[in-house]
Amino acid sequence: MATLADVARRAGVSAATVSRIVNGSPKIVSEELRERVLRAVQELQYVPNAHAQLLARSHRTTVGVIVHDVSDPYFAEITRGLQRVAGEQGRLVIICNSYRDPERELEYVELLRAQQVEAIILAGSGYHDPAFTKALNAKLSAYMATGGRVSVVGRHKVAGDAVMPANEHGAYLIGREIFAAGHRHVGVVAAPKQLTTTTDRLAGLRRAAREYRRTLPARRIEYAEFDRDGGAAATAALLDAEPRLTAIAALNDSMAIGALAVLRERGLSVPGDVSVVGFDDMPIARDVTPALTTVRLPLVEIGARAIALALDPQHPNPRVEDAEATLVHRESLGPPRSS
Amino acid sequence: MATLADVARRAGVSAATVSRIVNGSPKIVSEELRERVLRAVQELQYVPNAHAQLLARSHRTTVGVIVHDVSDPYFAEITRGLQRVAGEQGRLVIICNSYRDPERELEYVELLRAQQVEAIILAGSGYHDPAFTKALNAKLSAYMATGGRVSVVGRHKVAGDAVMPANEHGAYLIGREIFAAGHRHVGVVAAPKQLTTTTDRLAGLRRAAREYRRTLPARRIEYAEFDRDGGAAATAALLDAEPRLTAIAALNDSMAIGALAVLRERGLSVPGDVSVVGFDDMPIARDVTPALTTVRLPLVEIGARAIALALDPQHPNPRVEDAEATLVHRESLGPPRSS
DNA sequence: AGGCGCGAGGAAAAGGCTTTCCTTGTAGCC
DNA sequence: GGCTACAAGGAAAGCCTTTTCCTCGCGCCT
Numbered sequence: 148m149a150t151l152a153d154v155a156r157r158a159g160v161s162a163a164t165v166s167r168i169v170n171g172s173p174k175i176v177s178e179e180l181r182e183r184v185l186r187a188v189q190e191l192q193y194v195p196n197a198h199a200q201l202l203a204r205s206h207r208t209t210v211g212v213i214v215h216d217v218s219d220p221y222f223a224e225i226t227r228g229l230q231r232v233a234g235e236q237g238r239l240v241i242i243c244n245s246y247r248d249p250e251r252e253l254e255y256v257e258l259l260r261a262q263q264v265e266a267i268i269l270a271g272s273g274y275h276d277p278a279f280t281k282a283l284n285a286k287l288s289a290y291m292a293t294g295g296r297v298s299v300v301g302r303h304k305v306a307g308d309a310v311m312p313a314n315e316h317g318a319y320l321i322g323r324e325i326f327a328a329g330h331r332h333v334g335v336v337a338a339p340k341q342l343t344t345t346t347d348r349l350a351g352l353r354r355a356a357r358e359y360r361r362t363l364p365a366r367r368i369e370y371a372e373f374d375r376d377g378g379a380a381a382t383a384a385l386l387d388a389e390p391r392l393t394a395i396a397a398l399n400d401s402m403a404i405g406a407l408a409v410l411r412e413r414g415l416s417v418p419g420d421v422s423v424v425g426f427d428d429m430p431i432a433r434d435v436t437p438a439l440t441t442v443r444l445p446l447v448e449i450g451a452r453a454i455a456l457a458l459d460p461q462h463p464n465p466r467v468e469d470a471e472a473t474l475v476h477r478e479s480l481g482p483p484r485s486s
Numbered sequence: 487m488a489t490l491a492d493v494a495r496r497a498g499v500s501a502a503t504v505s506r507i508v509n510g511s512p513k514i515v516s517e518e519l520r521e522r523v524l525r526a527v528q529e530l531q532y533v534p535n536a537h538a539q540l541l542a543r544s545h546r547t548t549v550g551v552i553v554h555d556v557s558d559p560y561f562a563e564i565t566r567g568l569q570r571v572a573g574e575q576g577r578l579v580i581i582c583n584s585y586r587d588p589e590r591e592l593e594y595v596e597l598l599r600a601q602q603v604e605a606i607i608l609a610g611s612g613y614h615d616p617a618f619t620k621a622l623n624a625k626l627s628a629y630m631a632t633g634g635r636v637s638v639v640g641r642h643k644v645a646g647d648a649v650m651p652a653n654e655h656g657a658y659l660i661g662r663e664i665f666a667a668g669h670r671h672v673g674v675v676a677a678p679k680q681l682t683t684t685t686d687r688l689a690g691l692r693r694a695a696r697e698y699r700r701t702l703p704a705r706r707i708e709y710a711e712f713d714r715d716g717g718a719a720a721t722a723a724l725l726d727a728e729p730r731l732t733a734i735a736a737l738n739d740s741m742a743i744g745a746l747a748v749l750r751e752r753g754l755s756v757p758g759d760v761s762v763v764g765f766d767d768m769p770i771a772r773d774v775t776p777a778l779t780t781v782r783l784p785l786v787e788i789g790a791r792a793i794a795l796a797l798d799p800q801h802p803n804p805r806v807e808d809a810e811a812t813l814v815h816r817e818s819l820g821p822p823r824s825s
Numbered sequence: 826a827g828g829c830g831c832g833a834g835g836a837a838a839a840g841g842c843t844t845t846c847c848t849t850g851t852a853g854c855c
Numbered sequence: 856g857g858c859t860a861c862a863a864g865g866a867a868a869g870c871c872t873t874t875t876c877c878t879c880g881c882g883c884c885t
Contacts, residue, residue, distance in 0.1 A: 201537040220557065434746070
């Protein structure tokens with residue numbers, strides 16, 4: 148690869164001059180030299196070595212984000228918002244998929260630190276795991292102690308700024324909707340127990356239940372992987388255990404889609420026989436049949452705010468912002484069948 | 487941030503020793519020093535500066551991939567395959583979203599070159615744009631000239647190794663299916679004209695049409711954005727212009743889902759009134775109603791092969807591999823309504 | 826005892842760039 | 856003419872690691 152020095156030699160100038168021209172420094176250089184240098188750059192197809200630049204410059208210009216999986220629509224939206232703001236502020240974004248493996252999450256924090264990122268954004272559910280939380284906080288604190296900025300979305304008890312999606316409240320809204328419609332036998336298709344998102348959303352559902360003098364007995368809560376197939380598996384189990392179920396609350400839309408698939412397979416109509424509700428309002432939610440009644444989280448905005456917090460040098464670190472949830476009425480929720 | 491020198495000072499050893507211990511070099515160091523150094527590393531929360539390492543080491547260990555958008559299922563799958571192989575071979579992957587903007591694609595090639603990546607993988611449709619193709623090839627050649635490896639998926643006329651999805655053949659398969667079912671008035675919901683993927687898939691459809699002594703007149707081909715909303719718009723236009731349509735071939739599943747939405751809105755049943763077929767077999771294809779008849783491309787494998795080619799140092803660069811397409815029968819294709 | 830080899834650790838260069846501080850040359854002034 | 860002041864370009868010092876090449880000391884052999 149051609150280096151700065153190669154260009155300088157070819158143009159017959161010093162490395163300093165080339166650097167100034169290539170980076171558009173304010174220092175004035177004569178038209179003639181500029182031209183010679185630019186020509187040499189062209190001829191040698193010179194591209195500055197980003198690592199050397201990073202080493203030589205003092206200011207950082209990359210931020211890292213750790214998500215479960217960017218191709219999951221939930222995180223795709225958050226990332227979109229994040230990228231937009233990053234782009235506006237001239238920052239590059241490094242995306243890391245943790246696949247919900249705490250170990251890997253820890254590794255990625257180190258990796259991002261090694262990459263000298265200006266800020267780390269952690270998105271996605273936390274874990275009920277004190278040892279992990281402690282380890283994570285230790286790593287993040289060390290990073291913050293050296294000027295790194297941290298911002299998390301939807302995590303309790305982690306150092307740094309935070310944007311908190313209204314998981315509890317969103318679930319409460321949708322729970323109210325279900326109970327108000329008259330359902331008494333409600334099953335919950337839940338994500339793994341150790342995710343804080345699960346706990347939060349279940350809490351919202353429970354609050355709604357209490358308000359309607361109903362309960363959500365443990366035997367009607369089935370935990371499974373937080374995706375389409377998990378939703379299908381949990382629904383099948385639920386249906387087998389409780390044939391009288393008239394409504395299923397899935398803890399996200401992917402799981403709801405899995406539920407829909409099982410219901411269809413078993414010849415149960417939705418919402419005629421069984422109602423189904425989701426969570427997150429991912430784009431596909433309106434295109435399945437029946438279209439999903441769900442809760443929308445302003446994901447793009449959440450991502451944008453998370454990075455904005457991290458990049459705002461004014462305020463010292465721990466600030467918490469809330470993100471509202473809104474109900475989206477579609478067709479998958481109706482009154483219970485009158486049996 | 488703590489540096490190697492800080493650790494060395496604290497442990498009372500030289501920088502060389504610290505480096506050797508931290509990197510597990512084969513050189514032997516006494517237990518005592520090792521312990522002192524490791525303790526200092528802990529205390530200072532030292533993490534090596536990745537950029538300095540890159541500068542100092544000779545071998546590269548990152549690869550870059552340029553896709554339209556990782557959160558698009560098509561590219562998500564390709565990326566998954568790619569990441570798997572990259573992980574196995576100890577490589578890090580930098581993902582760049584071009585959002586189908588040729589300009590941005592060019593910029594990303596430069597950026598990846600600046601990052602000193604070992605290989606660049608370019609995935610996604612090419613463009614019918616000689617100026618762009620020339621510029622891209624110039625950049626890639628410059629990169630390859632300095633030892634960079636390039637591998638593309640689904641691009642004609644680009645330097646480097648290639649994996650070619652069977653776009654033409656897949657479309658041929660599905661076209662045959664449509665015409666064999668007896669459809670005479672077939673509309674095509676197509677992606678933008680300047681994408682080579684569009685041309686290839688249309689060619690396959692046309693070949694099937696010729697075989698059945700049918701034609702695909704231009705007025706029954708509607709071009710739109712390569713996504714759900716584009717599919718909806720094109721379908722609406724097609725239906726307005728040709729109410730007698732009995733089948734719609736969408737050039738990918740997202741567009742097919744948009745078509746399904748419009749059809750449902752207009753009270754047309756699928757496949758009773760109008761049949762719909764997609765392309766790509768993205769995961770959601772089986773969960774919409776009716777489940778999509780489509781063509782499957784082995785996307786994960788395509789990604790894996792693309793990076794495997796790039797990382798294989800044996801062979802010199804231009805090798806071309808083909809990836810087969812297979813038909814997936816589901817419910818969205820039926821015989822034409824007998825009107 | 827002298828020489829050799831070897832093992833453990835350190836010194837220093839290299840890697841590519843930015844940026845501060847200098848040098849040099851020229852214009853402008855008295 | 857001699858001086859200052861300023862503009863343009865260059866020299867060189869970092870930035871942080873890795874790695875090659877040394878050095879030093881010790882044990883062993885003859």
